[in-house]
Amino acid sequence: MTSIFKRKHLFYYLAIIPSLVIIGLFISPLILTFYYAFTDIRGNITLGTLNSVIADPVFSASYMRVIIYFILNILIKFLLATGAALCLRHPFKGRRILSALNFAPYAFPMIPLYFDWFLMYHPSWGVIPYMIRSLGLTPPNFLTDPNLAMYFVCIAHAWAATPLWTMIMTCGITSVPEEAYESAKIDGATPTRMFFKITIPYIKKYLLMNALLSCIWVTGEVTSVWLMTRGGPGTSSHILASYAYLQLYTGYYNKAAAMLTLGIPLVVFLMFLLSRVLAMED
Numbered sequence: 001m002t003s004i005f006k007r008k009h010l011f012y013y014l015a016i017i018p019s020l021v022i023i024g025l026f027i028s029p030l031i032l033t034f035y036y037a038f039t040d041i042r043g044n045i046t047l048g049t050l051n052s053v054i055a056d057p058v059f060s061a062s063y064m065r066v067i068i069y070f071i072l073n074i075l076i077k078f079l080l081a082t083g084a085a086l087c088l089r090h091p092f093k094g095r096r097i098l099s100a101l102n103f104a105p106y107a108f109p110m111i112p113l114y115f116d117w118f119l120m121y122h123p124s125w126g127v128i129p130y131m132i133r134s135l136g137l138t139p140p141n142f143l144t145d146p147n148l149a150m151y152f153v154c155i156a157h158a159w160a161a162t163p164l165w166t167m168i169m170t171c172g173i174t175s176v177p178e179e180a181y182e183s184a185k186i187d188g189a190t191p192t193r194m195f196f197k198i199t200i201p202y203i204k205k206y207l208l209m210n211a212l213l214s215c216i217w218v219t220g221e222v223t224s225v226w227l228m229t230r231g232g233p234g235t236s237s238h239i240l241a242s243y244a245y246l247q248l249y250t251g252y253y254n255k256a257a258a259m260l261t262l263g264i265p266l267v268v269f270l271m272f273l274l275s276r277v278l279a280m281e282d
Helices: 002-015 017-037 048-054 057-087 095-107 110-121 127-134 149-174 178-186 191-202 204-219 223-228 240-249 253-278
Strands: none
Touching (some): 002 017, 048 057, 057 240, 204 253
């Protein structure tokens, strides 16, 4: 009996080895990042790299743009995903096709997706400037105006990630009991009032979960910025991760590590909030 007990324990220990290996693979780069952040190019322990990064006005501006990305991303995704989820709430002919089309942007490879957005924004042959000119208006310089580039990159990024929001929001909206809507209709409630008084309270957990996941992913977003503007014009569209990637790309490993290290408290805070949301009762 003791021999069987020992063999079972041995099996348990062996079973967790793959998980420990994977965790170790994730932790090792994190430890190396901290090492580079707190050392100089000679390997000496110092806070000089962190201090120089904190004093860098481009880094400060990039950090603040992450907050703008948070707000704009959440607003766009909420409007698009909620509208799509409300449309897909009830079964109708062609619903499966629309659901598949709605999910297509999320399944599309990132490089051609953002290249398509780049072409649509292009001042000479882009479809969006063409449509604006056809209305007799002058289109803005979407990606070459330092006051606008960041916002239009953010719009492309939000659109690409909206399908995941839609899928989660659809699950939340379909869980709202039909009896609640019927009772509200009998009481004379308008669709707008039912949305804010019934739908929103029922899907609050899904909304918060989507919002926090978006914020966590935006904190590490590089692809959209790098492919569409490379942080330009100048440095006007850089956010935290893309500016850190620029330092890494140009060989400033210590500065890149310091920037990412300064972003860790924000990610940890967001993950803490996400854990609290996931622990909420429905």
